[in-house]
Amino acid sequence: MLRYRSALKVWGSRKYSVLLPEFKLKCGLEIHTQLCTKNKLFSLSTNDAFAAADKPNYHASYFDVSLPGSQPKLNYEAILFATKLAVALNCQVSPVSQFDRKHYFYGDQPLGYQITQHFAPFAKNGYLELSKDLDGIDQEHRKIEIMQLQIEQDTGKSIYRDNEKLSLIDLNRSNVPLIEMVTHPQFTDWKEVRAFIKKYQALLRSLGISTGDLETGAMRVDVNVSVNDNARVELKNLPNTSSILKAIQFEYDRHVHIIKEGNQHKLLAQTETRSWNGYSTARLRGKETSIDYRYMPDPEIPVVKVSQELISTVAQSIPALPDAILRKLISQPFNLSLKDAKILAFASNGHGELYSQAELLPFYIKTFENYQEKAGKRVETKLPTSWIIHELLGNINKLSLPFSDVIKVLTPTSFSEFLILMTEGKISRPSAKLLLFHILKDLQQRQDKVPHQSIDFQSLIKEYGLNELKNVDQEELDELCSSIIKEVDNPALIEAIKTGQKRNSIKFLVGQGMRLSQGRIKPQLFEKTFKKLLRVDW
Known part of the structure; x- marks a missing residue:
């Protein structure tokens, strides 16, 4: 019995069990x-x-x-x-x-x-x-x-x-x-x-x-x-998908072990109900x-009669179903990955009831269509997806902002204009991240006093001086990059960049430059300047 329980403990700790051909x-x-x-x-x-x-x-x-x-x-x-x-x-x-x-x-x-x-x-x-x-x-x-x-x-x-x-x-x-x-x-x-x-x-x-x-x-x-078609076991108290899968895996292994030990008669008894405690199943009762x-x-409730006319009316009113939504999103013109498509299509109110599919999916589609129309040949199809899923939803979760409040000011039209400003180079990505967070933070502080008006991003860019610098003084840029190199408290890192052993580490220097310039200078210009000052030949 002790050996049997030990075996179950090992099986229950495994991430995945193995399905054996002879045990169906x-x-x-x-x-x-x-x-x-x-x-x-x-x-x-x-x-x-x-x-x-x-x-x-x-x-x-x-x-x-x-x-x-x-x-x-x-x-x-x-x-x-x-x-x-x-x-x-x-x-x-x-x-x-x-x-x-x-x-x-x-x-x-x-x-x-x-x-x-x-x-x-x-x-x-x-x-x-x-x-x-x-x-x-x-x-x-x-x-x-x-x-x-x-x-x-x-x-x-x-x-x-x-x-x-x-x-x-x-x-x-x-x-x-x-x-x-x-x-x-x-x-x-x-x-x-x-x-x-x-x-x-x-x-x-x-x-x-x-x-x-x-x-x-x-x-x-x-x-x-x-x-193997022996008596079934009913598993209850399964709080999430992970528990459901682990309980099935544990119970499969338990049944296989019993059959291998020649105790198959134990599985031919009355069907039983078992619970899951996070590690193993335990008998609750006979089924x-x-x-x-x-x-x-029930003598107090009349029978329910449903007409074919009602069924036909309901069928016509049903929205697009999951498979149709996913196939639309992973195809032209959206070309989303399946993972991103599922985030947008099946958003759950489980995120503190911050947003739902009924709000998020139409917002994405309208934003994408507006952006595509305005961007023309310069369109970046991944830009709306990245900024809605990672930046917008990320900040909403961080600030615990209801999506219904956010879209009062960040309409699909205004958000698509925000994306266009990045595509046209009128604001850098780092500056845009700062601006978006500032807007959402301001909404959070207003609480119930959210205005029903869209954001004028261009005015905010001018107000905060976030527009990308077009004419950068090269001497000033050289001086800024030199000071960044001198302040790096790791001479070995600078030497590894020079020799090409750690080429990607130059991105650390570029990041420092973007931070100090508040994202107003293009990262490509910083990288070119750092390479010149370090005299790299790769």
Whole structure:
């Protein structure tokens, strides 16, 4: 037993396990997704439980806390969101679906049952396609089939304080609308699992029905794992993608070890549920069967009828989906790398809710189009991408500025003009970085008093004296470069530059010159001057 646990500890510490041909992995996913409707599923309570984390039971009405005599009232916005997801996942929406009661009692579910869809789920028989070029899987194409989508209510949240021996209940999350999506057990390696989760998140964000964030619990993933078609194990308490993959890898290795030791009978027992603690899985309980929950149709909620006309209308209103967006961005005229395309296309509100895809992607496309039109033949296609992703978003994250405030003054038109100034050489890149940070810092200090007007970059360049110097006095430049060389406290470095052993180190000297000149002198001019003064022959 000790040797067995040691082996598991070693396996759990490995970054990646190895799939063995004679041991076939089979996985299925159950993903619960909180919908970002205005109100909860069966009450008029506002659906912002995450925003009220510091106010327990603040967003909870009579039905949410199961007050005797209170009755559910269906929120039809949840039906609309479910229809959008079903259409995007190529599912067959059921003309008639119903809500059922799933009986069990926990402190965070005071009704004594959960309202879900068991007998007649909202949609069935869909699929999501993965590809090698966009999703990084080994096969060229992979179609993962969706068994069903069902609408259900979320439970409350139990908060344990071991030091005080208290178990507290927060019902803010109670009755938040969920969609449970169940796949067929078709995943045969963890690359496919990771790709599916990422694409599913992107789909939710593209449709605008959920943030899809694992870290906040807006999306929660359970995994069913089996090896060589033995009894499956359900893995729960998986807080992020990394934990999901490590738990699958650990469980695969555990099953392989049991089979190799000749203890295969242990995997033929009743299906069990296991949790993940960051290092290994541990048994929680034997898996309940349907009869344990005593499902019954909910007599207080009428059946849901969805017409074909509604489905067709929703289908026509759905925006471009993840694959279409990515293929557009990596093609002409944008020519983005896949990594940059995913940043722009699938931005998450998880960044402190600073920006989202709905804001960022249109801003980029409009900025690019404006810049391309004004730059003409001088267009640098990578310039908008670099300055939006690295400089603009980098500063926004650093200063914790909401993107919605930034675009009140940094419109696509004004930001494209800012890029044109760099292309035309009217401001250097280093000076432009300083100017952009100054503008965003000023917005941060204004807080709620953000003016609804665009920035006049040319006026600011003149005001701060940031325009690039066209006529540089060579004697003054020689003197500046000489002083920089003298102040370098490393004679060996200067000698290595002279001999060509460390040619790239001349960039250190150029950087000092750019800093002292506030970026107003071209780096090429500095490099030429340093080479002249050091008499390099390379």
